[in-house]
């Protein structure tokens with residue numbers, strides 16, 4: 001089913017969930033492995049960007065009130081991928097290059113980076 005979202009977070013929790021804000025303002029988290037596709041729709045004018053998430057669920061009744069199919073506007077379609085990325089264990093800075101010995105932001109040693117999971121939208 002399609003879910004209309006105003007915002008989608010980029011960091012996936014340890015339980016495999018990603019935070020979203022539905023179009024009515026409700027905050028929730030969706031299971032990343034149940035997201036099949038995301039369509040970004042641009043509405044020129046006040047509304048800006050809105051995301052429609054194609055979500056596989058065995059409880060459609062729970063999501064009914066946020067369900068809406070993408071329409072109108074300019075659409076871009078994405079597949080969803082998740083990647084583990086290293087971050088500074090002290091300040092959370094995303095380490096782009098594992099050759100760094102210390103964090104350019106806070107100076108902490110980076111020999112033992114922490115990893116977080118990022119949600120990446122990619123063109124199919």
Ligand SMILES: [Zn+2]
Pocket residue numbers: 088089090091092093103104105106107108
């Ligand atoms: Zn740092």
